[in-house]
Every structure is written in C-alpha cells, then in structure tokens.
Amino acid sequence: MKKSVKSCLAMVGLVSLFALSACQSGQTDSSSSSDVKVEEKDTSLSDVQKAKVLRFGITGGYPPSNYHDEKTEELVGYEVEIAKELVKDLDGDIEAEFVEMPFSAILESLDTDRIDVAMHSLSKTPEREEKYDFTVPYFDKVWGIIVAEDSDIHTLEDLNGKRAAQSVSTSTGQAAEDLGGTIVPIETVDEAVKLIMQGRADFYLGSDVGQQDYLNKQPEKLPVRVLEETVQDVPASIVLPKGSDALREALNASIIANTEDGTMKEIYEKYLGFDKSIQDFSEE
Template structure:
C-alpha cells in the first residue's frame, strides 16, 4: 500500500476542489430524486434523442465524484463523464439529485435513465441491471482512526462500520462479519468514526485522499484495502428497451477513452488516472 503522503500529493488538485465544495455539503436533498420522469416505452435511446436530454441520477454530495463547487454548480468526475457521454449521444445531460436508495428506486421505476454516482458492478447488481462497460476502476479501502488495530478486511469481523445502505461498501463490510449502520453520506460516516461510534468505514481510496487533502489534521488512516479494483459503470434497466442505449453508451465510452477525455477528467478530479484496468 502506498503512503498517504505520496497519494495526497497526487490528489492536490482534487483536494482543492473538495475544500471549495465543502465536501458536497451544499448538495441538494433527496427531494429532487423524483424530478423528471424518464419512463419510456420501446427504444429508450430513441426516446432520449427525441427528448433531447438524458437524465442521470446522482447524490451530489460525494466529492470528488459528484459534488457542488463554490458557485454551487454540480460537478465532479461522474458528472463530467456523464455530460461527455450525453454529448456523444447528441443530447444534453440532466441530473436528478437525491440519496442513494432513492436513486436506485427511481432507476427501477423509470424516473431516471441511468445513474452517475460511481456505481460499482457487483454480481448482485448484475442480476437486476444491465451495465455499460466500465469507465473507471476503483479500489475500496478500510478507513479507520490512526490508532486502530485493524490491518486487514478479515479484521472487520465483529466490528461496527457505517455506510450507505445497499452500497457495495456496506455489502463488502458485512461479508467480512461487520455490523453496518446506515448513513446518508460520507461526511456523516466520518463524524461517527471520529466520535468512536463505529470502528471503521469502507469507501473509495480516492475519496479518502480527497478528504485528507481538505482535512489534513484528521486522525484517520487507510487500515486495509481490497485487493481487486471494482469496476465502475452506468447501470440500466434490464430489457430490450435499453439495449440500443447500452450499445450507444459503450461506443461513447470507447471514444472518450481513446481520445483521452476519461483520463483527463480522472486526473482533473482525482489527480491520478483510474480509467484503465491496468
């Protein structure tokens, strides 16, 4: 595992964004999650093009993936990738903000076309959704207090963790025997951790370094990490309705990877390129 100092240096640009955004605290509430029905019949790609916009569900409070900057403008790696994908499809990107569970429910019901929120591809989710090809490869880490004895994922057995219910982080923690407490966002998780109400939390490596850049005195560390990176992709409802859309989005992702757009956005928001599997 690389040292905190090395990766913090790499993430200086993203950390500055996080500091300006107040770590997404200016984000909208879950009330926006039902905005704008995108339910369609037949070919969703055709419907989106007729509509002239594609609706992406997002939290808006999870820097540097999706957050509000100092001008209260929604931005972040996922947001800018979504805008680039929509542009490749010849439409505008629209965003509906809310809490994680509401985003999934909205996708299921057809209120949103997809999600732009660092969605990890898992076997359980693949049973429910069709995913595009990955546009990022992310490493999950265990975040704990500096004096924590946790040194591996196996050490989570019997521990108290906190993550958004239904997230891949909560699922992974529970698979190692942890008891998970549901939270609304990363900031609430850190509060519980620093108050001693939980033993650890799981999140993205890049989110941890982004937070540490904005809070350099926080007594936190990466205690362990998942060996294999998770694949981040756009989820779509299963069925023939989304088949053409998925193909078009895959072509867009291929184009954005080939022309360097994905790598450029990753470096802008993370300070490193996480858009390649290698």
C-alpha cells in the first residue's frame, strides 16, 4: 500500500503567533511598538532539514531494539530500522544518526542539544511530560519479570519488599517500585541478571521481548526463570524537547503511515517473530 504520509506532512506548517498591543480609540502611541511581543518560531523541523540529519539517542546495547551485530558490528535492531524509515518521510534527504550513550544520559542529552530525539522504548509519564514532548506511540510494551530459578517469587504480589535490579529514573524502575520493590541500580539486562544469579537482587522487570531475546542468546541455560504474570506498560513513543511541535507532527504522520501500510509489522516480525505495532491510534 502506498504511504499517505506526504499528504499528511503537507498539512504540517510552522505557525507564528503575534501579540498586538492595545491601542486607545482615536490615539496612536509610538512607544507601544516596543511592547509588542513576538512568540519565537518553532524551527524544530526546518533545523533538522537544514542539517540533513536527525540525531537519535540510544544505547546501542539493548537487543533486539538497538545493538551491534556480533559479526559485522553494524548497529541493528527494530528501533534502528524504524528510525531509518521515519526519516525518509521528512522532506530534505535526511539521514538518521545514532548517538550512543548510557541509558541514564539519554533524556539529559535532549536538554543539552546533543541529540534531537530519544528513541529507546521510552513511555510517557507525568514527570517526563512536564519536561518533554512525545510522539504518538510506535511500540506496544509489556513488562516481563525475571527471577532466580529457585526464587520464592511466583506472583506479582510476591515482589513486595524485594530488591529490583533496575535502571534508575526509568519507567521500569518506577513500575518495580510501584510493585513494592527497592531499586538496586543497573545499566544493562546482563548486569541485572548477574545480580539476580549472585543473590544481590531478587527480580528484574523489563521489556518482555528484550528479556526473551537475551535469554535465547545465552550459550547455556541460565538459572533464572520468567514469571507467568506480566505487567502492561504505556506504549513507547519518541521523545522530543518541549516546543518541537513541527518535528513532532511530522514524525506522528510518518509513524501512523508506516504502521498503516504494514512497514512496522514487517520490522517487528523480522526481529521478534510477531507484531508489536500499535493497533488503534484513536485512543491517543
């Protein structure tokens, strides 16, 4: 099916609002011109088009989302491929540039203009929404929970009072705390699982697909298991600096078009074996 994104983007414009000073009837005040306030234009999309690059903040070590192929060392993953598809719809021959960093530095890098957007399975939260803008979602997220094979944890209720190996200041960390867990800081899935096997943490809550991919790639079966119960999370969106309305709307149009024409589904099935695309944007 041919994408309709170009027609969607044609409707996205840059709007400037001008506040006019009030004038008394029949009088002209020459000094009033200095009181006119002009709202700064949103150049988020045009800046990217001029640079011909959209900088995505990722870790490069989070399979199957974004990681380096063991043989070629090429950066691959479903989020990497999705990013490359999205920039094709931003007029101006724009390329996706991936800036790798620790997960804890990704949102901070938006504040310092090191990156243009963050795309790392990030969900909208009330705290994040105060500082950043979010696109429509592109990935349906479900949390799985890894525990030691001989753990006495069998249900979500058993997590209360346990030690959770989680990245700090993340939605997974918040979810673990909501379930009664106490955070033991980590940066990667590998680090979390090692802490669980060493008895220094009790559980790890994270992407169900990421966990399964990690366990499947181990040369030998690890002494851990995944709980049957899962936790539904807020779908993942791309995060932008506040006020990036033009770029956000352009990315929204591209996400919806790539979802509706089946591109997202093909990418997810390639890396996961099943579809994780959003089924209904009307709820957003």
